[in-house]
Every structure is written in C-alpha cells, then in structure tokens.
C-alpha cells in the first residue's frame with residue numbers, strides 16, 4: 001500500500017474497518033523507516049474545555065517536516081517540525097481524551113504512533129470564586145490606579161464589581177499599580193493582595209498573585225510593580241484586589257472579618273511569545289512561530305467568514321478541508337477574508353499556500 005493511500009485512510013479513520021487499515025498501514029511504513037517518536041509528551045493548564053500540550057521529538061527537529069496530532073481517533077491538526085506545543089480547545093469538561101502524535105520526516109516517512117497521552121479535563125469553572133469581607137466599615141479600598149483605571153471608592157459593602165473599568169496593558173510589560181486604604185476613624189495595619197487571571201481559566205492561581213504587601217500609608221497610594229508574563233493570554237482578564245485587616249488576604253475568601261474586595265478588568269494586548277520554558281499559543285490566534293509564512297486566522301469560532309492575516313502579502317491561495325481530510329473549498333484569497341457560506345457547523349482545517357510554503361490552521365464554523 002503506498003504512502004498516499006495509507007495517509008488517506010489514516011486521515012479518514014472513521015469506521016472501525018478503516019481504523020484497522022490505518023493501524024496496519026502505519027506499522028508497515030514505520031517498519032521500513034521509522035523517524036522516531038517523542039522523548040516527552042505532556043499536558044499542562046488542564047481546564048474544563050482546553051489544555052496545552054508540549055512535546056519533545058526524539059530526533060533532530062531539522063529532520064522533521066510535520067507533527068500530526070491525533071485527538072482520540074481524529075486528526076486534530078498538523079504542526080510544523082519546529083513547533084513543540086499547541087493549545088487544544090473546545091473540549092468537554094470531565095472527559096478523558098487520548099492524544100497521540102505521528103511524525104512526518106523530510107524524506108516523507110511517517111512514524112508509528114507515539115505512546116498515548118491520557119488527559120482528563122477538569123470540571124468547568126463557570127464563574128470566579130466569591131470574595132467579600134464581613135465588615136468594611138473600619139477599612140476599605142479607596143483607590144485603585146493602573147493604566148486607564150483610576151478609581152476612587154468608598155466602603156462598597158465588602159465586595160464590588162468594577163469589571164466595567166478596563167486597563168489596557170501590553171503583554172510582557174512591567175506595570176505599576178497604585179493602591180490606598182481608607183479608614184473610618186483611625187488607621188490599622190492592613191495588607192493588600194492583587195491577583196490577575198493571566199491564563200483566563202477563572203481560577204486565581206498562586207502564580208497569578210502579583211501583589212502582596214502592607215498598606216502603611218493612610219489615604220496615600222502605595223505603588224507596587226509587577227510583570228505581565230509573556231505566557232498570559234491576550235484579551236480581557238479579571239483582576240482582583242483585596243485589603244484585609246490582620247493577616248494576608250487570599251483570592252477566594254467570602255467570609256473574612258474586616259476589609260474589602262474589588263474586581264477589575266485588564267485587557268492584555270499582544271501575542272503570547274516563547275518563554276524560557278515553553279512556547280504557548282493564543283486560543284484564537286494560532287500563530288505558528290518560526291515559520292516564514294506566519295498566519296493568523298480569526299475569529300475562531302467563525303460565522304460568516306474568517307480573516308486571514310499572514311506575513312507574506314504576496315498572492316496566496318487557500319484550501320479548506322473537513323476533519324476527514326475531504327477538500328470542501330479552495331481558491332485565491334481576495335483581500336484578507338475567506339467566506340464560509342454553505343459550510344456546515346463543525347471543525348475544519350484551512351491551508352494557506354503562497355507558492356513556496358503551506359501553513360494549516362484549525363478552525364470551527366459556528
């Protein structure tokens with residue numbers, strides 16, 4: 001069985017019969033020239049509907065053409081030979097998924113499957129935890145200043161939702177937040193805490209605890225500096241500010257005695273970039289780094305069209321395939337939009353070709 005036919009069956013892989021064929025086919029190929037599998041294959045940031053995968057090939061990446069990622073029995077996507085991570089989204093909460101990888105080397109050989117990686121998504125977190133003091137009459141947050149936010153307030157009843165107040169901050173930037181405490185009569189020793197949900201999973205992890213300090217100056221703001229990490233997800237992000245009398249505040253405490261909690265919004269601007277430990281991908285702008293043809297498709301999920309933003313503005317063509325590999329539509333990109341009329345709701349792959357290079361992105365049609 002030749003490789004093209006093998007791959008076709010490999011991609012179809014829907015019926016039980018086809019799965020058997022796929023297995024035999026890949027073993028036949030890999031028995032001839034197996035280019036190696038993975039040294040590591042891990043998942044992190046596992047949430048209710050998304051997670052991130054990281055992998056390390058066991059052969060020199062210079063010899064790898066593509067990684068083909070499987071989610072259960074379906075092709076999730078093709079990734080360039082230099083890529084080592086991917087954000088997987090649209091998952092069902094509390095469900096176990098099996099991820100496997102196949103490597104296509106630059107000689108056209110397909111590896112066998114990698115060892116399976118079993119990942120169980122968590123319970124979906126619908127909303128942020130509550131936090132509120134029992135009594136804010138003695139002390140309260142009376143000023144929060146960061147970016148465009150400059151909010152003076154009184155005692156708000158233990159908690160107040162100021163998420164309509166938005167500060168635009170650049171990813172990777174160092175920032176200053178100014179906080180001050182207000183008191184009814186006399187001053188007390190208070191502690192501030194600030195959390196920003198950088199990975200937007202609706203959980204304030206300790207790694208997102210950006211400010212922890214005493215509020216010592218009555219009715220004068222105190223400045224604290226913190227960094228927006230390169231791994232933060234772009235977009236509107238919840239920031240929680242708390243003040244507490246005696247002891248350090250925690251992000252989720254709806255029953256502490258004295259103090260106040262306020263929530264705000266930080267709009268993180270920019271693209272997630274490669275950090276020292278990992279390279280992360282934005283959930284809607286699947287930009288493949290280290291490729292000459294850099295492509296971003298959005299919105300995702302899409303409705304009437306997807307906008308294609310690519311680095312090389314020369315004439316480019318496109319091809320849309322469904323999850324089975326069947327070509328649904330192809331043509332030349334006019335402007336920067338590709339219409340999705342008549343496409344049934346579901347998952348598709350769009351390939352952008354500029355004559356020399358090809359980049360494939362996964363998207364969802366609503």
Ligand SMILES: [Ca+2]
Pocket residue numbers: 140141142153154155156160260262
């Ligand atoms: Ca207040």
Ligand SMILES: [Ca+2]
Pocket residue numbers: 196197198199200201202203204205208
């Ligand atoms: Ca978080």
